[in-house]
């Protein structure tokens with residue numbers, strides 16, 4: 044049996060008729076940009092997040108850019124975030140002319156370390172951008188306490204965390220703005236690109252709305268240099284069909300994550316994702332494969348050091364890469380989120396973060412592996428994943 048890391052085919056089969064109908068309705072309406080399909084989805088999404096305002100846009104990346112711009116963050120400003128994330132988190136900060144300042148992550152949750160934030164604050168710091176990585180919610184009470192003590196804005200990167208909550212309140216509504224992505228592999232995925240900013244402040248919502256349409260508060264009056272970044276009606280129609288299913292899909296992800304945790308616990312050389320807080324939405328289930336020569340390394344001496352990671356000054360990823368390849372041969376496709384941390388990307392060489400500057404982030408990039416997880420992953424497919432991992436690193440593994 045082949046187990047893919049992600050698949051939409053079951054979901055498309057389930058929702059097929061409703062999706063077809065929703066898309067056809069938009070197609071036949073002729074109203075593709077703006078209109079009630081979009082405002083209807085924005086209202087429904089805002090309600091799901093427990094906030095009064097939601098503004099659709101082109102992508103999660105644009106959502107971050109729009110929120111930063113609308114909050115007045117730009118040249119000379121610093122925004123504190125984590126380097127263990129998708130590149131767009133930092134790229135958005137740079138896109139508005141500000142500078143990303145990276146703080147190391149917690150080794151168990153993989154989320155930004157609040158202690159590190161305090162130490163990184165300078166007179167130029169204007170905002171914090173916590174990332175709810177893999178669907179795991181950041182402690183937003185802690186983040187907001189730091190922000191209010193230092194007069195900082197908070198922009199939540201919720202791209203991987205649709206359906207997640209912290210302390211019973213949905214993510215996105217804790218900060219000044221929450222930014223979501225509807226990229227197809229996220230928990231709530233469009234049939235293409237899409238994004239959303241949610242916020243509580245009506246003035247901020249209005250600024251975001253204007254910036255997203257060429258800085259244009261009314262037709263052909265331009266008070267700012269903005270963007271062309273809209274969620275289109277076709278995507279809004281698809282997302283409206285899917286939104287009512289989100290909570291159930293997150294429940295399924297949670298059940299799969301709990302099963303992985305149970306059945307992959309205690310294996311030598313493998314560290315499954317830490318149990319989540321209740322509001323974890325499990326966009327990814329990530330295991331860590333500590334590298335050899337640890338006495339209990341997963342490979343048991345069977346791996347060969349790879350040349351590639353060394354060129355970025357990163358720790359050796361041989362055991363993780365070995366396990367990934369072995370699982371592939373067993374029919375289980377896994378993905379590495381992320382092999383190179385943002386601060387070590389060639390595009391950010393000018394920021395001057397050398398090897399070892401964020402040691403936990405760098406070690407995680409050498410050790411993490413995402414196992415297949417999506418709501419429709421069948422029990423038989425889960426069995427295959429668990430059996431393959433156990434036979435490679437578990438008690439049954441034959442170590443050379």
Ligand SMILES: *Cc1c(COP(=O)(O)O)cnc(C)c1O
Nearest residue numbers: 102103104129131132202224226
């Ligand atoms: C996907 C993602 C983004 C960007 O979203 P797009 O819709 O692809 O532009 C930003 N941040 C994180 C953490 C992401 O995973």
